[in-house]
Amino acid sequence: MPYVADLHIHSRFSRACSPALNVPNLVEWAKLKGIDLLATGDFLHPLWLTELKANLKEDGSGFMTHNSSEIKFVLSVEIASIYSHQGRVRRVHNLILLPSFETAEKFQKALLTRHATLASDGRPIVGISSKEILSMALEVSEKALVIPAHVWTPWFGILGSESGYDSLSDCFEDLVDKIYAIETGLSSDPAMNWRISELDGRSIVSSSDAHSLPNLGREATVIDEDTNKGFGGLWEALAQQKITTTIEFYPEEGKYHFTGHRNCGVRYNPEEEKQNGVVCPKCGRGLTVGVMSRVEELANRQQQELRIKNQGGIITTEMFSKRPGYQMLVPLLQIIAEAMHSTPTSQKVLNEYKKLTQNLGGEIKVLTKVDLAEIARLVGPKIAEGVGRMRQGKLVIDPGYDGVYGIVKIWPDGEEIMEAPQLGLFE
Structure with a gap:
């Protein structure tokens, strides 16, 4: 039976996150939301990892439970990699999912040997490339899942306009085939990602990136598996694109959807940006290029080619009949x-x-x-x-x-x- 998964959240040990983010509260709110599988977030933080080990019991499948609750958990962490590559400074956020406390601790130790600081923020900032992060994760578990997070965010998305790449291959090079999924982020929806041919063979997932309990599940992914299949079933679902649908935030609500300069109140849609350029007409500074414009820049398909249709509220593409649809909710x-x-x-x-x-x-x-x-x-x-x-x-x-x-x-x-x-x- 398909289940609802939110694979990207944070704990109270991440900056600007609610102090109410603890395991019992996460269980309560997952029930209110209708989430079946919830990421733990922040497992690299030593205090949070200790708390997770005290509150969650491994069920032998790669998932975990709290007391008698039916809500399943999966170990997750978001890592901010800031490094130089191909002559540019790169800032990329990647989501890592692992199947056990043992593999999580091995990954933690591997990062510590690279002098990573893990105790100051639940989403650690490291000077290690995305490719190296992927390699290190695969060393502790061949089933490790590394998912580029909010891929279009200008400052920290792998395809972002300010410090990202023009392709996944540029970033992960010979390991790119180990990237089975990408995360849309709040400022994009699946249809925008369907325009990029490099993503054709990869699952497109959506998650809340919640920093507070009420934001859990604002985006989520419905996995075409059973939670009883555990981490192996999740891995298979993402590797083989076995997703039923995704639940989406309206991308316009994301804070980087259009191009602009907030200090001057200048905002351009992609067509206006083409006409006016990317310099603020009021102060002369560069505009932050938004997700819509960045998609237009990298896309090798036109929107019309997708032949998008809406059936019963599920938005799909006739161009890719096997691609799962999605629905936008408030x-x-x-x-x-x-x-x-x-x-x-x-x-x-x-x-x-x-x-x-x-x-x-x-x-x-x-x-x-x-x-x-x-x-x-x-x-x-x-x-x-x-x-x-x-x-x-x-x-x-x-x-x-x-x-x-x-x-x-x-x-x-x-x-x-x-x-x-x-x-x-x-x-």
Whole structure:
């Protein structure tokens, strides 16, 4: 039976992360979200690794559990590699998944022998190349999964405009065939990645990169396996593109979607960038080239070639019939907050959220499958209307740029509504 996986999160030992990120809370929120497999995040941090070992029990499959919970965990860490390669400074984030505490400790020791500092940040910064990180991970486990994270982010994505590469091959060279998957990141969706032929033979996964509990599952991947198959099943799913679908944040909400300069309030879509260039017209400084423009630069396919279609809210491409589809969702807390004229962190919003998710089977199910009348019965017609508008794609969208998050709203207040029809996920 397919399961929902969030393969990229952080612990409270990463900078700018919530102090509430501990194992019991992760289990609670994974249930609220409808997540079956959750990454641990940050296993290289010595204090977090000790805490993980005290709270999680290996089940013999490469996954782990907490007490009697059905939620599975997989060991994960994001590493920031900053190094010189091919005459340029590279800054690349990679996600590493390993199948046991033993392999995690071996990997930790291998990095320490390279004088990596692991105790100051759950997402360590190392002067070790991405290729070397991949090689070191494979040395501790031949089934290690190394996934380039948020690949299009300008500053830390492997294909980013500021300090990335023009291809995976340029980065990983003769080891590139060991890269089985890439992560979309919040500022891109699978369709943008379908335009890059080098990614054709690789799985495209999506994860939350959560720094707080409510952000778990804002992006996720539905794996076409059973959690009982453990890490081996996950490895096989990614290596053989056995993915059912992915759950996506609206990419316009990502903070690097368009090109721009936030200090001057300058924002360009790709066509405007072509017309105006990448120098700020107000201050003369260089603009941060956004994900959309970077995709246009590296793509060797036009959007029209993909022949994108939407069936029941699942977006697919006729060009690649075996590619899994995806669905874009708005977080339930955000919908409730807007309906109640409040904030996603308020107690009254959280109360309604838990009422829905605890009674109707988790956030993902509420957003995609639960009858609107059932939602209205529990929390009233306004929230049900908001979920309905989200499913129909009746949204107000204001794209992000240069570190400024975009805005996706359910109800307009004078802005233009962008239509993006969405319906069921598991139908």
